[in-house]
Amino acid sequence: MTAELLALDRTHGARRAAPEAVRAVEAVAGHPCPPSASGPDGAALAELFQVAAWILFDAERHGLSQRLGRRALALCRDLPEEERSLELLVLSVLSMQQAHLGRPDESLRISSSVLARGDLPARVAALFHVREARAHAQLGRRRDALRSLGAARELCADGPSAQDPPWAWWFDRAELDGHHGLVLADLGDADGAASLLHAAVESGDGPAYRSLFAADLARVLVRAGAWRDADTWLSALAETAPRMGSVRALNSLGRALGTVERGRRVPRGLRDTARDLTGLLGREIPPRDR
Structure with missing residues (x-):
């Protein structure tokens, strides 16, 4: 079940995978002989x-996501x-989720407590330094x-x-560049953020959730008032945005489009591009998937 969920999420993203994830958890909970948390099935159940x-985090269903994360954590221990x-x-x-929900203090508490262990593999330590950086920036x-x-x-x-x-496996150069860009965006360095987010997007194929970096690049350009670049990028997203599998990405893109439509002194061409893309998303993506 877990392998099937991972494959679905990697290819199609949380929009498709979230309902299957809920069904999988419910099937385990409702099975006449559920796996034992303390037995040999504990690791599989935690995974x-x-x-x-x-x-569910990438689908912006945070309440259930956090409950399942805490259950996984208890099983792991x-x-x-x-x-x-x-x-x-x-x-x-959990650390990334806290930052996403605007709770950097809690995000920092989690990441710093892990880094204090001091016996982490290099790539794992790097991951938690990135989580720490995002909280510090916020x-x-x-x-x-x-x-x-x-x-x-x-x-x-x-390298690995x-x-x-x-x-x-997924914490590679593109992932690091993307999160580095998000940290710089939080720090107000729009040029640095845009450069790194663009590098993350252009790095090639990756899990479906990485559409977040493309959406956040649009948001960074719009917030910086880089109207020409924003128009070019939003026009380029018209083909791929309806297929975005990450609900976080769709919400980020929606915020960028809203900023354009409500903004002052926005060029007419960019405003038209944003209006067209908003209409396209409205036609292509049901409200429940956004």
Whole structure:
């Protein structure tokens, strides 16, 4: 069940995968002989809850996502030491979710507590430095945010290693560039943010949720008043936006379009582009999927 959810999410994103994730969790809970959390099925159950929590986070269904994340975390902590690396993935999603929901203090508490362990594989440590950087940036701590980003870059310099857990495969250069760009956007560096987000988008194929970087690039350009670049980018998104599988991405794009439509001194051409794209999304994507 977990493998099927992962494949669906990677290819089509949370819009398609979220209903299946809910059904999978309900099927496990309602089974006449549910897997035992304390038995040999505990690791598989924790992984299912973690994957479902991640998908529901990207679908902006945060209440259920957080409940499943906490259940996964509790299961992980009862596993043998050699099977507990999944706990770090659960914590990384919970930290990112807190930042997404505007709770940087809680996000920072989670990421800093993990980094304090000191025995992390390099790529995992880099991931939590990125989470730490985003929280620092949201709190207005520019120096701390840049220091955390520098640490993440240094840890990733040598590429993947044999010590990295299997689940860390997705934390690659494109992922680092994208999150680096989001941190710079929070710090008010629109040019730096746009450059890194563009690099993340242009890096090639990746999981469906990475459409978030394309949507956030539009939001950064609009907020910076880079009207010509924003018009070019939004026009380019007209073909791909209806297929965005990430609800977070659709919401970010919607905020960018709303800023254009409500803004003052916005060129008429850009306003028309935003209106056309808004209408396209309205026709192509049911409200329940946004």
